[in-house]
Amino acid sequence: MTGSKQPDLDGFGIYEGISETIVTTMHDCSPNAAPIGIIRKGGRIFTRLFKGSNTYYNVHSEGYLVANVINDPVIFVRSTFSNLEESDFNFESVSGREFPVLKDALSWVVFECNNMKISHEALVAELLPIHAHINRSPVQAPNRGFNAVIEAAVHATRYQLSHDEKYLKLIHEYSAIVSKCGGEREKNAINILNEFLAK
Numbered sequence: 001m002t003g004s005k006q007p008d009l010d011g012f013g014i015y016e017g018i019s020e021t022i023v024t025t026m027h028d029c030s031p032n033a034a035p036i037g038i039i040r041k042g043g044r045i046f047t048r049l050f051k052g053s054n055t056y057y058n059v060h061s062e063g064y065l066v067a068n069v070i071n072d073p074v075i076f077v078r079s080t081f082s083n084l085e086e087s088d089f090n091f092e093s094v095s096g097r098e099f100p101v102l103k104d105a106l107s108w109v110v111f112e113c114n115n116m117k118i119s120h121e122a123l124v125a126e127l128l129p130i131h132a133h134i135n136r137s138p139v140q141a142p143n144r145g146f147n148a149v150i151e152a153a154v155h156a157t158r159y160q161l162s163h164d165e166k167y168l169k170l171i172h173e174y175s176a177i178v179s180k181c182g183g184e185r186e187k188n189a190i191n192i193l194n195e196f197l198a199k
């Protein structure tokens with residue numbers, strides 16, 4: 001959908017609270033993907049990007065991002081530790097600009113990033129949805145294994161920054177939940193995560 005009316009984000013899977021999405025951005029003709037939280041609170045939609053990431057740099061220079069809603073745990077882990085392959089992306093034209101989106105996204109929303117506030121550690125941008133699209137809306141019960149992969153990936157990014165062993169202990173605990181409750185995709189994702197950490 002598009003037009004002057006803003007998309008209703010509930011209909012595209014982005015609800016009140018923090019939605020863990022894969023944000024895709026473009027810079028120098030190459031697409032980038034990273035897990036990023038889209039925050040909806042009290043009528044505001046915004047994101048907080050920590051300094052140093054490609055996403056921070058791309059949003060700062062381009063002023064747009066695409067939030068992809070996705071239920072593939074492997075994509076979450078791969079995009080946390082490395083970039084995805086070119087073949088993981090499609091390119092979509094919106095208002096005369098080309099945006100990278102994930103082929104496997106359930107839905108994606110293009111946001112204009114406004115009123116950027118920059119502190120010494122992060123950038124906070126207000127997000128204005130300008131276009132949204134749904135590919136699929138599967139019926140799916142919550143899976144603790146999937147949630148545990150997301151928690152483990154968050155702790156892995158903290159471990160990479162601090163090298164604090166407490167994060168390895170937490171990742172170990174979440175890995176046990178993945179073995180108990182996850183499907184093949186979740187087990188594959190947690191193995192990839194542990195391989196990245198062992199490097």
Ligand SMILES: Cc1cc2nc3c(=O)[nH]c(=O)nc-3n(C[C@H](O)[C@H](O)[C@H](O)COP(=O)(O)O)c2cc1C
Nearest residue numbers: 020034035036037048049050053054055080153154
């Ligand atoms: C579930 C999840 C949510 C995340 N949310 C954010 C976020 O809201 N803001 C942020 O700056 N980093 C966030 N991160 C960390 C970035 O995804 C991570 O630093 C990533 O490597 C950045 O990749 P890039 O350099 O390609 O942008 C999150 C990581 C995970 C696993």
